[in-house]
Amino acid sequence: MAAQYEDLQKVGREQIESSLKVFGAFSKGLQGIAAELADYTKRSFEEGTSALEKLAAAKSFDKVIEVQTEYARSSYENFIAESTRIGELYTDLTREAFKPYEGAFARVRPFTER
Template sequence: MTKKAATNATVDPAVVTKEIEEMVATGRKSLQDAFINGTEAAEKAFKSNSETFKTNYEKAVAEGKTGFEKAIKTLEGSQFYDKNSAEAFVKASNAAVEKSEKIGAAMIDYGTGRLQEVFNVAKTIAETEDVTKVVELQTEFARSSMQSYVSEMGKFNALVTDAAKSVVEPFGAQYAANLDMFSKQA
């Protein structure tokens, strides 16, 4: 074919447009599949790591309790151990361990739940081809995330307040007992 014949050849715009649309659709599908596969791999890794973290956390709390109990038993044999004074400390320490365990578990549950929601939304968005629907999904996720955050912070606040009261309470009772004993001696 001569140069002049190649220049005079006609190109059908509809054919070119169709070829470009097919390439874009194929590329988009490949990207969606890659993103979904990556999200699923990240989700599996996260679940595995979070389960390991939870197990290690629970083990550390249990070992901490055991260590504390051993320390108290060791102190009980000491001539400097005052059972009345130590009792408030033991009660407060046990309350602190119990309440911190609840707070820690609640924080872990909240964090893992939020991340699971992120994975779910990411997969849904990747599978959605309508841009308007994607914006709706993101808007709904942002709204529900904020509502969940506010709700959970209220729960955490209640847990921390309860923990503080539980830890201080034994000392208050000990203080009152000491004050009563002192006033009787005076």
């Protein structure tokens, strides 16, 4: 009976440690994503402000179209690049967050394959 109780305590401790590791990984990953999004927002605002200044200084309609087209193209490219980067960060977050549970899944697998 005492051995079963000790085994139960050990499993409980392992689960708590795994949960703390998962929480730490999520916290770190979400901080990285938030920082990346804040940087992207700042860059987007600066690029928008610069484009607006160029539009205000444009002397002809052709120049306005050129500035707007360049801004739209660069905004689209930056958005795609940033979306890809954020997707990679979420993938890394998921991998890191579930790493502590890999050992638990490996121990359970032999019981499910019987």
